[in-house]
Amino acid sequence: MNRTARLYALVEELRARAPRPSTVGALAARLEVSTRTVQRDLQALMETGVPVRNTLGRGGGWSIDPAMTLPPIHFTPDEASVLAAALAGADGSAAARTAFQKIAAVLNGPASAAAGEFASRVVALPSRTDAGVRAAVHDALAANTVLRLTYTDASGQETEREVEPAGLLTTDGRWYLIGWCRTRRAGRGFRLDRITAAVTTCELAESHDLSDLLRGSVAASATRPRTLDPLNAAVAPSRPQGD
Structure with a gap:
Protein backbone atom coordinates (compact mmCIF):
# COMPACT_ATOMS: atom_id res chain seq x y z
CA MET A 1 0.00 0.00 0.00
CA ASN A 2 1.54 3.33 -1.04
CA ARG A 3 1.53 6.34 1.29
CA THR A 4 -1.41 8.11 -0.36
CA ALA A 5 -3.58 5.00 -0.08
CA ARG A 6 -2.41 4.47 3.51
CA LEU A 7 -3.32 8.03 4.55
CA TYR A 8 -6.77 7.58 3.02
CA ALA A 9 -7.19 4.24 4.80
CA LEU A 10 -6.11 5.82 8.08
CA VAL A 11 -8.76 8.52 7.78
CA GLU A 12 -11.38 5.88 6.97
CA GLU A 13 -10.37 3.84 10.03
CA LEU A 14 -10.77 6.90 12.27
CA ARG A 15 -14.08 7.80 10.60
CA ALA A 16 -15.42 4.29 11.15
CA ARG A 17 -14.85 4.58 14.92
CA ALA A 18 -15.67 8.25 15.40
CA PRO A 19 -16.19 9.72 17.92
CA ARG A 20 -14.48 6.85 19.77
CA PRO A 21 -10.65 7.12 19.86
CA SER A 22 -8.23 4.53 18.47
CA THR A 23 -4.78 3.77 19.80
CA VAL A 24 -1.73 3.93 17.57
CA GLY A 25 -1.15 0.22 18.17
CA ALA A 26 -4.66 -0.68 17.02
CA LEU A 27 -4.34 1.48 13.90
CA ALA A 28 -0.96 -0.05 13.07
CA ALA A 29 -2.40 -3.55 13.37
CA ARG A 30 -5.36 -2.71 11.12
CA LEU A 31 -3.13 -1.19 8.42
CA GLU A 32 -0.36 -3.78 8.87
CA VAL A 33 2.37 -1.18 9.35
CA SER A 34 4.59 -0.12 12.25
CA THR A 35 3.42 2.20 15.04
CA ARG A 36 6.15 4.63 13.98
CA THR A 37 4.65 4.80 10.47
CA VAL A 38 1.19 5.49 11.92
CA GLN A 39 2.59 8.26 14.14
CA ARG A 40 4.21 9.94 11.11
CA ASP A 41 1.03 9.59 9.07
CA LEU A 42 -1.14 11.08 11.80
CA GLN A 43 1.24 14.03 12.09
CA ALA A 44 1.10 14.49 8.30
CA LEU A 45 -2.71 14.50 8.39
CA MET A 46 -2.71 17.15 11.11
CA GLU A 47 -0.29 19.33 9.11
CA THR A 48 -2.55 19.18 6.05
CA GLY A 49 -5.60 20.30 8.03
CA VAL A 50 -7.42 17.00 8.53
CA PRO A 51 -9.27 17.37 11.89
CA VAL A 52 -7.57 14.53 13.79
CA ARG A 53 -6.75 14.94 17.46
CA ASN A 54 -5.05 13.03 20.23
CA THR A 55 -6.64 12.59 23.66
CA LEU A 56 -4.20 11.73 26.43
CA GLY A 57 -4.83 9.53 29.43
CA ARG A 58 -6.77 6.35 30.13
CA GLY A 59 -9.24 5.56 27.36
CA GLY A 60 -7.65 8.13 25.10
CA GLY A 61 -6.19 7.88 21.64
CA TRP A 62 -6.57 9.35 18.19
CA SER A 63 -9.91 10.40 16.79
CA ILE A 64 -11.38 12.51 14.01
CA ASP A 65 -14.02 15.23 14.12
CA PRO A 66 -17.43 13.51 13.98
CA ALA A 67 -18.43 16.03 11.31
CA MET A 68 -16.10 14.12 8.98
CA THR A 69 -18.12 10.92 9.40
CA LEU A 70 -20.73 9.62 6.98
CA PRO A 71 -24.39 9.06 7.86
CA PRO A 72 -25.06 5.56 9.27
CA ILE A 73 -25.47 2.80 6.68
CA HIS A 74 -27.91 0.05 7.56
CA PHE A 75 -27.64 -3.38 5.93
CA THR A 76 -30.21 -6.15 6.15
CA SER A 120 -17.53 -18.76 9.92
CA ARG A 121 -18.53 -21.18 7.14
CA VAL A 122 -16.15 -19.88 4.46
CA VAL A 123 -12.74 -21.36 3.68
CA ALA A 124 -10.49 -20.55 0.73
CA LEU A 125 -7.56 -21.98 -1.14
CA PRO A 126 -4.74 -19.58 -2.01
CA SER A 127 -5.42 -17.64 -5.18
CA ARG A 128 -3.53 -18.75 -8.28
CA THR A 129 -3.41 -15.16 -9.44
CA ASP A 130 -0.44 -13.20 -8.16
CA ALA A 131 -1.52 -10.09 -6.28
CA GLY A 132 1.02 -8.01 -8.22
CA VAL A 133 -0.45 -9.22 -11.52
CA ARG A 134 -3.97 -8.31 -10.46
CA ALA A 135 -2.83 -4.89 -9.23
CA ALA A 136 -1.03 -4.21 -12.54
CA VAL A 137 -4.13 -5.21 -14.53
CA HIS A 138 -6.36 -2.97 -12.41
CA ASP A 139 -3.92 -0.05 -12.71
CA ALA A 140 -3.68 -0.41 -16.50
CA LEU A 141 -7.47 -0.50 -16.83
CA ALA A 142 -7.91 2.55 -14.59
CA ALA A 143 -5.26 4.59 -16.42
CA ASN A 144 -5.92 3.10 -19.89
CA THR A 145 -2.24 2.33 -20.40
CA VAL A 146 -0.49 -0.45 -22.29
CA LEU A 147 0.24 -3.59 -20.28
CA ARG A 148 3.18 -5.94 -20.89
CA LEU A 149 2.33 -9.55 -20.04
CA THR A 150 4.04 -12.88 -19.76
CA TYR A 151 1.24 -15.31 -20.58
CA THR A 152 0.97 -19.11 -20.55
CA ASP A 153 -1.76 -20.47 -22.83
CA ALA A 154 -3.79 -23.67 -22.41
CA SER A 155 -1.10 -25.74 -24.18
CA GLY A 156 1.59 -24.49 -21.77
CA GLN A 157 3.32 -22.19 -24.27
CA GLU A 158 4.67 -19.00 -22.73
CA THR A 159 4.65 -15.78 -24.74
CA GLU A 160 5.32 -12.09 -24.18
CA ARG A 161 2.41 -9.79 -25.08
CA GLU A 162 1.65 -6.10 -25.28
CA VAL A 163 -2.01 -5.51 -24.53
CA GLU A 164 -4.28 -2.48 -24.75
CA PRO A 165 -6.82 -3.27 -21.98
CA ALA A 166 -10.56 -2.90 -22.59
CA GLY A 167 -12.15 -4.56 -19.54
CA LEU A 168 -12.59 -7.59 -17.32
CA LEU A 169 -14.80 -10.63 -17.84
CA THR A 170 -15.78 -13.03 -15.08
CA THR A 171 -17.35 -16.46 -15.55
CA ASP A 172 -17.41 -19.67 -13.52
CA GLY A 173 -15.20 -18.15 -10.85
CA ARG A 174 -12.44 -17.16 -13.31
CA TRP A 175 -11.36 -13.68 -14.36
CA TYR A 176 -10.19 -12.67 -17.83
CA LEU A 177 -8.53 -9.52 -19.07
CA ILE A 178 -10.08 -8.55 -22.40
CA GLY A 179 -8.01 -6.32 -24.63
CA TRP A 180 -6.39 -5.67 -27.97
CA CYS A 181 -3.26 -7.81 -28.27
CA ARG A 182 -0.64 -5.91 -30.23
CA THR A 183 1.36 -9.10 -30.64
CA ARG A 184 -1.52 -10.97 -32.31
CA ARG A 185 -3.11 -7.84 -33.81
CA ALA A 186 -6.52 -8.97 -32.58
CA GLY A 187 -8.84 -8.88 -29.59
CA ARG A 188 -7.91 -11.50 -27.01
CA GLY A 189 -8.93 -12.75 -23.57
CA PHE A 190 -6.24 -13.57 -21.00
CA ARG A 191 -7.04 -15.68 -17.94
CA LEU A 192 -5.61 -13.83 -14.98
CA ASP A 193 -4.34 -17.02 -13.36
CA ARG A 194 -2.27 -17.73 -16.50
CA ILE A 195 -0.57 -14.34 -16.45
CA THR A 196 2.77 -15.01 -14.77
CA ALA A 197 4.02 -11.42 -14.93
CA ALA A 198 2.47 -8.05 -15.71
CA VAL A 199 4.10 -4.63 -15.98
CA THR A 200 2.27 -1.36 -16.50
CA THR A 201 3.72 1.22 -18.84
CA CYS A 202 3.30 4.97 -19.21
CA GLU A 203 2.09 4.61 -22.79
CA LEU A 204 -1.56 5.50 -23.30
CA ALA A 205 -3.53 2.75 -25.03
CA GLU A 206 -6.03 3.14 -27.83
CA SER A 207 -9.62 3.02 -26.60
CA HIS A 208 -11.39 -0.24 -27.43
CA ASP A 209 -15.05 -1.06 -26.88
CA LEU A 210 -15.41 -4.17 -24.73
CA SER A 211 -18.50 -5.38 -26.60
CA ASP A 212 -16.72 -5.05 -29.95
CA LEU A 213 -13.81 -7.19 -28.77
CA LEU A 214 -16.19 -9.86 -27.45
CA ARG A 215 -18.28 -9.95 -30.63
CA GLY A 216 -18.04 -13.34 -32.37
CA SER A 217 -16.55 -15.06 -29.29
CA VAL A 218 -18.17 -17.46 -26.84
CA ALA A 219 -18.51 -14.48 -24.49
CA ALA A 220 -20.44 -12.35 -26.97
CA SER A 221 -23.58 -12.53 -24.82
CA ALA A 222 -21.81 -11.25 -21.69
CA THR A 223 -23.59 -8.33 -20.00
CA ARG A 224 -22.63 -5.97 -17.23
CA PRO A 225 -23.67 -7.24 -13.77
CA ARG A 226 -26.95 -5.65 -12.67
CA THR A 227 -25.50 -5.08 -9.21
CA LEU A 228 -23.14 -2.51 -10.78
CA ASP A 229 -25.98 -0.50 -12.33
CA PRO A 230 -25.77 2.32 -9.71
CA LEU A 231 -22.08 2.80 -10.48
CA ASN A 232 -22.61 2.57 -14.24
CA ALA A 233 -25.29 5.27 -13.98
CA ALA A 234 -22.95 7.49 -11.97
CA VAL A 235 -20.28 7.49 -14.69
CA ALA A 236 -22.55 7.41 -17.76
CA PRO A 237 -22.04 10.46 -20.00
CA SER A 238 -24.91 12.89 -19.95
CA ARG A 239 -26.98 13.11 -23.12
CA PRO A 240 -27.25 16.49 -24.83
CA GLN A 241 -30.59 18.19 -24.37
CA GLY A 242 -32.74 18.78 -27.44
CA ASP A 243 -33.73 22.23 -28.57
Whole structure:
Protein backbone atom coordinates (compact mmCIF):
# COMPACT_ATOMS: atom_id res chain seq x y z
CA MET A 1 0.00 0.00 0.00
CA ASN A 2 1.54 3.33 -1.04
CA ARG A 3 1.53 6.34 1.29
CA THR A 4 -1.41 8.11 -0.36
CA ALA A 5 -3.58 5.00 -0.08
CA ARG A 6 -2.41 4.47 3.51
CA LEU A 7 -3.32 8.03 4.55
CA TYR A 8 -6.77 7.58 3.02
CA ALA A 9 -7.19 4.24 4.80
CA LEU A 10 -6.11 5.82 8.08
CA VAL A 11 -8.76 8.52 7.78
CA GLU A 12 -11.38 5.88 6.97
CA GLU A 13 -10.37 3.84 10.03
CA LEU A 14 -10.77 6.90 12.27
CA ARG A 15 -14.08 7.80 10.60
CA ALA A 16 -15.42 4.29 11.15
CA ARG A 17 -14.85 4.58 14.92
CA ALA A 18 -15.67 8.25 15.40
CA PRO A 19 -16.19 9.72 17.92
CA ARG A 20 -14.48 6.85 19.77
CA PRO A 21 -10.65 7.12 19.86
CA SER A 22 -8.23 4.53 18.47
CA THR A 23 -4.78 3.77 19.80
CA VAL A 24 -1.73 3.93 17.57
CA GLY A 25 -1.15 0.22 18.17
CA ALA A 26 -4.66 -0.68 17.02
CA LEU A 27 -4.34 1.48 13.90
CA ALA A 28 -0.96 -0.05 13.07
CA ALA A 29 -2.40 -3.55 13.37
CA ARG A 30 -5.36 -2.71 11.12
CA LEU A 31 -3.13 -1.19 8.42
CA GLU A 32 -0.36 -3.78 8.87
CA VAL A 33 2.37 -1.18 9.35
CA SER A 34 4.59 -0.12 12.25
CA THR A 35 3.42 2.20 15.04
CA ARG A 36 6.15 4.63 13.98
CA THR A 37 4.65 4.80 10.47
CA VAL A 38 1.19 5.49 11.92
CA GLN A 39 2.59 8.26 14.14
CA ARG A 40 4.21 9.94 11.11
CA ASP A 41 1.03 9.59 9.07
CA LEU A 42 -1.14 11.08 11.80
CA GLN A 43 1.24 14.03 12.09
CA ALA A 44 1.10 14.49 8.30
CA LEU A 45 -2.71 14.50 8.39
CA MET A 46 -2.71 17.15 11.11
CA GLU A 47 -0.29 19.33 9.11
CA THR A 48 -2.55 19.18 6.05
CA GLY A 49 -5.60 20.30 8.03
CA VAL A 50 -7.42 17.00 8.53
CA PRO A 51 -9.27 17.37 11.89
CA VAL A 52 -7.57 14.53 13.79
CA ARG A 53 -6.75 14.94 17.46
CA ASN A 54 -5.05 13.03 20.23
CA THR A 55 -6.64 12.59 23.66
CA LEU A 56 -4.20 11.73 26.43
CA GLY A 57 -4.83 9.53 29.43
CA ARG A 58 -6.77 6.35 30.13
CA GLY A 59 -9.24 5.56 27.36
CA GLY A 60 -7.65 8.13 25.10
CA GLY A 61 -6.19 7.88 21.64
CA TRP A 62 -6.57 9.35 18.19
CA SER A 63 -9.91 10.40 16.79
CA ILE A 64 -11.38 12.51 14.01
CA ASP A 65 -14.02 15.23 14.12
CA PRO A 66 -17.43 13.51 13.98
CA ALA A 67 -18.43 16.03 11.31
CA MET A 68 -16.10 14.12 8.98
CA THR A 69 -18.12 10.92 9.40
CA LEU A 70 -20.73 9.62 6.98
CA PRO A 71 -24.39 9.06 7.86
CA PRO A 72 -25.06 5.56 9.27
CA ILE A 73 -25.47 2.80 6.68
CA HIS A 74 -27.91 0.05 7.56
CA PHE A 75 -27.64 -3.38 5.93
CA THR A 76 -30.21 -6.15 6.15
CA PRO A 77 -28.94 -9.61 7.19
CA ASP A 78 -29.26 -10.81 3.58
CA GLU A 79 -27.29 -7.82 2.26
CA ALA A 80 -24.58 -8.34 4.85
CA SER A 81 -24.23 -12.02 3.90
CA VAL A 82 -24.00 -11.15 0.20
CA LEU A 83 -21.26 -8.61 0.91
CA ALA A 84 -19.36 -11.15 2.99
CA ALA A 85 -19.67 -13.71 0.18
CA ALA A 86 -18.47 -11.22 -2.45
CA LEU A 87 -15.41 -10.15 -0.48
CA ALA A 88 -14.60 -13.73 0.52
CA GLY A 89 -14.11 -14.42 -3.18
CA ALA A 90 -11.96 -11.32 -3.72
CA ASP A 91 -8.22 -11.45 -4.28
CA GLY A 92 -7.12 -11.19 -0.65
CA SER A 93 -5.34 -7.90 -1.31
CA ALA A 94 -4.96 -5.15 1.26
CA ALA A 95 -7.70 -3.22 -0.57
CA ALA A 96 -10.14 -6.13 -0.21
CA ARG A 97 -9.33 -6.51 3.50
CA THR A 98 -9.71 -2.81 4.30
CA ALA A 99 -12.95 -2.69 2.27
CA PHE A 100 -14.48 -5.36 4.46
CA GLN A 101 -13.11 -3.71 7.61
CA LYS A 102 -15.08 -0.58 6.67
CA ILE A 103 -18.22 -2.61 6.00
CA ALA A 104 -17.82 -4.56 9.24
CA ALA A 105 -17.47 -1.30 11.16
CA VAL A 106 -21.00 -0.21 10.20
CA LEU A 107 -22.73 -3.58 10.64
CA ASN A 108 -24.92 -3.92 13.69
CA GLY A 109 -27.36 -6.32 15.29
CA PRO A 110 -28.81 -9.01 13.00
CA ALA A 111 -26.73 -7.88 10.00
CA SER A 112 -23.49 -8.30 11.94
CA ALA A 113 -24.61 -11.70 13.23
CA ALA A 114 -25.58 -12.87 9.73
CA ALA A 115 -22.27 -11.78 8.21
CA GLY A 116 -20.35 -13.39 11.09
CA GLU A 117 -22.26 -16.64 10.73
CA PHE A 118 -21.62 -16.71 6.99
CA ALA A 119 -17.94 -15.87 7.46
CA SER A 120 -17.53 -18.76 9.92
CA ARG A 121 -18.53 -21.18 7.14
CA VAL A 122 -16.15 -19.88 4.46
CA VAL A 123 -12.74 -21.36 3.68
CA ALA A 124 -10.49 -20.55 0.73
CA LEU A 125 -7.56 -21.98 -1.14
CA PRO A 126 -4.74 -19.58 -2.01
CA SER A 127 -5.42 -17.64 -5.18
CA ARG A 128 -3.53 -18.75 -8.28
CA THR A 129 -3.41 -15.16 -9.44
CA ASP A 130 -0.44 -13.20 -8.16
CA ALA A 131 -1.52 -10.09 -6.28
CA GLY A 132 1.02 -8.01 -8.22
CA VAL A 133 -0.45 -9.22 -11.52
CA ARG A 134 -3.97 -8.31 -10.46
CA ALA A 135 -2.83 -4.89 -9.23
CA ALA A 136 -1.03 -4.21 -12.54
CA VAL A 137 -4.13 -5.21 -14.53
CA HIS A 138 -6.36 -2.97 -12.41
CA ASP A 139 -3.92 -0.05 -12.71
CA ALA A 140 -3.68 -0.41 -16.50
CA LEU A 141 -7.47 -0.50 -16.83
CA ALA A 142 -7.91 2.55 -14.59
CA ALA A 143 -5.26 4.59 -16.42
CA ASN A 144 -5.92 3.10 -19.89
CA THR A 145 -2.24 2.33 -20.40
CA VAL A 146 -0.49 -0.45 -22.29
CA LEU A 147 0.24 -3.59 -20.28
CA ARG A 148 3.18 -5.94 -20.89
CA LEU A 149 2.33 -9.55 -20.04
CA THR A 150 4.04 -12.88 -19.76
CA TYR A 151 1.24 -15.31 -20.58
CA THR A 152 0.97 -19.11 -20.55
CA ASP A 153 -1.76 -20.47 -22.83
CA ALA A 154 -3.79 -23.67 -22.41
CA SER A 155 -1.10 -25.74 -24.18
CA GLY A 156 1.59 -24.49 -21.77
CA GLN A 157 3.32 -22.19 -24.27
CA GLU A 158 4.67 -19.00 -22.73
CA THR A 159 4.65 -15.78 -24.74
CA GLU A 160 5.32 -12.09 -24.18
CA ARG A 161 2.41 -9.79 -25.08
CA GLU A 162 1.65 -6.10 -25.28
CA VAL A 163 -2.01 -5.51 -24.53
CA GLU A 164 -4.28 -2.48 -24.75
CA PRO A 165 -6.82 -3.27 -21.98
CA ALA A 166 -10.56 -2.90 -22.59
CA GLY A 167 -12.15 -4.56 -19.54
CA LEU A 168 -12.59 -7.59 -17.32
CA LEU A 169 -14.80 -10.63 -17.84
CA THR A 170 -15.78 -13.03 -15.08
CA THR A 171 -17.35 -16.46 -15.55
CA ASP A 172 -17.41 -19.67 -13.52
CA GLY A 173 -15.20 -18.15 -10.85
CA ARG A 174 -12.44 -17.16 -13.31
CA TRP A 175 -11.36 -13.68 -14.36
CA TYR A 176 -10.19 -12.67 -17.83
CA LEU A 177 -8.53 -9.52 -19.07
CA ILE A 178 -10.08 -8.55 -22.40
CA GLY A 179 -8.01 -6.32 -24.63
CA TRP A 180 -6.39 -5.67 -27.97
CA CYS A 181 -3.26 -7.81 -28.27
CA ARG A 182 -0.64 -5.91 -30.23
CA THR A 183 1.36 -9.10 -30.64
CA ARG A 184 -1.52 -10.97 -32.31
CA ARG A 185 -3.11 -7.84 -33.81
CA ALA A 186 -6.52 -8.97 -32.58
CA GLY A 187 -8.84 -8.88 -29.59
CA ARG A 188 -7.91 -11.50 -27.01
CA GLY A 189 -8.93 -12.75 -23.57
CA PHE A 190 -6.24 -13.57 -21.00
CA ARG A 191 -7.04 -15.68 -17.94
CA LEU A 192 -5.61 -13.83 -14.98
CA ASP A 193 -4.34 -17.02 -13.36
CA ARG A 194 -2.27 -17.73 -16.50
CA ILE A 195 -0.57 -14.34 -16.45
CA THR A 196 2.77 -15.01 -14.77
CA ALA A 197 4.02 -11.42 -14.93
CA ALA A 198 2.47 -8.05 -15.71
CA VAL A 199 4.10 -4.63 -15.98
CA THR A 200 2.27 -1.36 -16.50
CA THR A 201 3.72 1.22 -18.84
CA CYS A 202 3.30 4.97 -19.21
CA GLU A 203 2.09 4.61 -22.79
CA LEU A 204 -1.56 5.50 -23.30
CA ALA A 205 -3.53 2.75 -25.03
CA GLU A 206 -6.03 3.14 -27.83
CA SER A 207 -9.62 3.02 -26.60
CA HIS A 208 -11.39 -0.24 -27.43
CA ASP A 209 -15.05 -1.06 -26.88
CA LEU A 210 -15.41 -4.17 -24.73
CA SER A 211 -18.50 -5.38 -26.60
CA ASP A 212 -16.72 -5.05 -29.95
CA LEU A 213 -13.81 -7.19 -28.77
CA LEU A 214 -16.19 -9.86 -27.45
CA ARG A 215 -18.28 -9.95 -30.63
CA GLY A 216 -18.04 -13.34 -32.37
CA SER A 217 -16.55 -15.06 -29.29
CA VAL A 218 -18.17 -17.46 -26.84
CA ALA A 219 -18.51 -14.48 -24.49
CA ALA A 220 -20.44 -12.35 -26.97
CA SER A 221 -23.58 -12.53 -24.82
CA ALA A 222 -21.81 -11.25 -21.69
CA THR A 223 -23.59 -8.33 -20.00
CA ARG A 224 -22.63 -5.97 -17.23
CA PRO A 225 -23.67 -7.24 -13.77
CA ARG A 226 -26.95 -5.65 -12.67
CA THR A 227 -25.50 -5.08 -9.21
CA LEU A 228 -23.14 -2.51 -10.78
CA ASP A 229 -25.98 -0.50 -12.33
CA PRO A 230 -25.77 2.32 -9.71
CA LEU A 231 -22.08 2.80 -10.48
CA ASN A 232 -22.61 2.57 -14.24
CA ALA A 233 -25.29 5.27 -13.98
CA ALA A 234 -22.95 7.49 -11.97
CA VAL A 235 -20.28 7.49 -14.69
CA ALA A 236 -22.55 7.41 -17.76
CA PRO A 237 -22.04 10.46 -20.00
CA SER A 238 -24.91 12.89 -19.95
CA ARG A 239 -26.98 13.11 -23.12
CA PRO A 240 -27.25 16.49 -24.83
CA GLN A 241 -30.59 18.19 -24.37
CA GLY A 242 -32.74 18.78 -27.44
CA ASP A 243 -33.73 22.23 -28.57
